[in-house]
Amino acid sequence: MIAAILYFALVIAVIGTLSSGIFLCLVLVGFVHFRKDVRRQFLEIPDDAQLPPVSVLKPVHGLEAQLRENIESFFRQDYPHYEILFAADEANDAALDVVREVSAHYPHIPCRILITGRPWPNPVVYSFHSMAEAANYDILVTTDSDVEVDATYLREVVAPLLDPKVGMLTCVYRGKNAAGFFSGLTAIGMSIEMTAGVLVANLLEGMKFGLGPTTVVRKDALASIGGYEALKDYIAYDFAIGNLIAKAGYRVVLSGHIIDHVVNQKSFRQMWQNQLRWAQTTRYSRPRGHFGSGLIFAMPYGILGFLAAAGLGQWKLGILLLAAAVANRLAEAWLVGWMVVRDPQIRRAPWLYPLRDLLGFAIWFASYLNLRYEWRDNRFELKGTRIAIRQTPSDTR
DSSP states (O other): OHHHHHHHHHHHHHHHHHHHHHHHHHHHHHHHHHHHHHHHHHHTOOOGGGOOOEEEEEEOOSOOTTHHHHHHHHHTOOOSSEEEEEEESSTTOTHHHHHHHHHHTOTTSOEEEEEOOOOSSSHHHHHHHHHHHHOSSSEEEEEOTTEEOOTTHHHHHHGGGGSTTEEEEEOOEEEEEOSSHHHHHHHHIIIIIIHHHHHHHHHHHOOOSOBTTEEEEEHHHHHHTTOGGGGTTBSSHHHHHHHHHHHTTOEEEEOSOOEEEEEOOOSHHHHHHHHHHHHHHHHHHSHHHHHHGGGSOOHHHHHHHHHHHHHTTOHHHHHHHHHHHHHHHHHHIIIIIITTTOOHHHHHOTTHHHHHHHHHHHHHHHTTTOOEEEETTEEEEEETTEEEEEEOGGGGO
């Protein structure tokens, strides 16, 4: 009986090792495809006279890590004409003091602040809705408060929207660790695991979703899906907006611009909740893809194969399976984490990614056990891709 179980475990380990190897090959092809698209994008950036004015929409919430640097990076853009709109749920939000201080140093950049409240199930979507209604220009650059960008950001993300067939653009990102070990595990997952999945999706079916840290959309494309109101109860609104715009007949472009996503998770609990939130939203947004992603991890199958083979006395096979898993993850770390997003953490501590791979598998498994979702000060219960119940801290007192 024990031998049968070990043989079964060994078969599972071999299947997982092969599937993660196939995925790595797809990542390599996706990388080549992405680099070719990026070269074309950057060659087609027009001069200043042809770049349209744009509105940057940025919701803020509290004193996040590196908030001042993040905000200031948007005031330092090498772009001819743009405005920045900030939105907060409440007038006393501490982030607004930082916004006012930074904007005072850049009086030549038009800047406005909106207080929006939380009337929709997804309060972030309502912030974007309010800012879009107030925006002066037809191209909306929506971005999270925990991202930092280079001076070329606007120039590179706006240019593809000049093609009327392109309705939306989104960006991959590298994680920027601001809080230590657990935060670093999330950051390296952003840089490699997340980006690898996006490269393969872009290769196999084209972009049909957005990534929250940046989406750039034209007002006519947004109107074609019913505006932000159509997204008001989606938990994964970034996925939904790209998906709906693609279904409306527009192209969604993956930009070559890489942004920094600042990660500030000081404890295992914070890290786990954040990662589980992502996994749950992916589970409901792309259920088949999320289920299949259980086969793209390498380390769990390598360890399983080592233990099963060792139990059967096949030590060489066990070592081979474990070594293949480690080599797979290190290769993906170098290919994606360094060659695509240029994450310096990959050069300093490449061993973190095999560890992150184990964590990622545990989170994937846990995403099928929990229907609750926590983000900022809110707790959500999900019904499919929609928010069924949202509780604020005052609701739980």
